[in-house]
Amino acid sequence: xxxxxxxxxxxxxxxxxxxxxxxxxxxxxxxxxxxxxxxxxxxxxxxxxxxxxxxxxxxxxxxxxxxxxxxxxxxxxxxxxxxxxxxxxxxxxxxxxxxxxxxxxxxxxxxxxxxxxxxxxxxxxx
Amino acid sequence: xxxxxxxxxxxxxxxxxxxxxxxxxxxxxxxxxxxxxxxxxxxxxxxxxxxxxxxxxxxxxxxxxxxxxxxxxxxxxxxxxxxxxxxxxxxxxxxxxxxxxxxxxxxx
Numbered sequence: 001x002x003x004x005x006x007x008x009x010x011x012x013x014x015x016x017x018x019x020x021x022x023x024x025x026x027x028x029x030x031x032x033x034x035x036x037x038x039x040x041x042x043x044x045x046x047x048x049x050x051x052x053x054x055x056x057x058x059x060x061x062x063x064x065x066x067x068x069x070x071x072x073x074x075x076x077x078x079x080x081x082x083x084x085x086x087x088x089x090x091x092x093x094x095x096x097x098x099x100x101x102x103x104x105x106x107x108x109x110x111x112x113x114x115x116x117x118x119x120x121x122x123x124x125x126x
Numbered sequence: 127x128x129x130x131x132x133x134x135x136x137x138x139x140x141x142x143x144x145x146x147x148x149x150x151x152x153x154x155x156x157x158x159x160x161x162x163x164x165x166x167x168x169x170x171x172x173x174x175x176x177x178x179x180x181x182x183x184x185x186x187x188x189x190x191x192x193x194x195x196x197x198x199x200x201x202x203x204x205x206x207x208x209x210x211x212x213x214x215x216x217x218x219x220x221x222x223x224x225x226x227x228x229x230x231x232x233x234x
Binding site (some may be wrong): 026045116117 | 127157159161163168169170171174175182210212214216218220221222223224225226227228
């Protein structure tokens with residue numbers, strides 16, 4: 001069973017950027033979709049986007065929520081079995097726990113998330 | 127964009143049956159996945175492709191999906207089932223993952 005280990009908590013100023021990492025161990029990495037999901041305090045789950053490492057930034061290798069297109073960058077390093085998610089132009093509303101999650105992908109679309117990281121708390125405060 | 131709707135809360139007595147719904151336009155034509163999230167923990171997959179249970183999930187959990195409603199059913203509810211439950215689908219029109227707003231299940 002794959003384990004996803006995320007980087008530690010961050011405190012950032014409004015307007016700055018944050019980059020969170022997610023390292024996979026004990027399972028397959030490249031041919032799954034690594035997704036990023038955030039959860040604001042007391043709120044529900046919000047999908048941000050994801051990447052299929054074997055495809056990288058090529059066509060169909062990445063998907064993004066409309067809410068985050070242009071402000072979020074998702075990359076992956078297969079050799080390190082690590083995915084990264086960077087959010088730019090942070091604002092207080094971006095304070096949340098950010099999860100990575102491994103998901104399957106099919107020709108019909110991206111499917112279930114079968115493994116999750118423990119989350120990274122990002123606090124945006126002046 | 128595709129919208130999925132969940133009731134904010136459900137309550138059930140121990141030993142009874144809980145039914146958590148996920149509504150969406152012709153959701154019966156999509157694959158629905160369900161996650162359980164307990165306080166302070168990451169979500170965990172408890173049902174996928176409408177009615178398949180991951181290894182380790184008790185058979186008290188079952189799922190169905192037809193028409194405009196998908197349902198996660200928990201039989202013989204236990205105190206440990208108290209959690210937030212989220213449904214998830216793939217919006218093929220916009221190529222995006224969509225989560226429902228979540229349902230807080232309270233075991234009385």
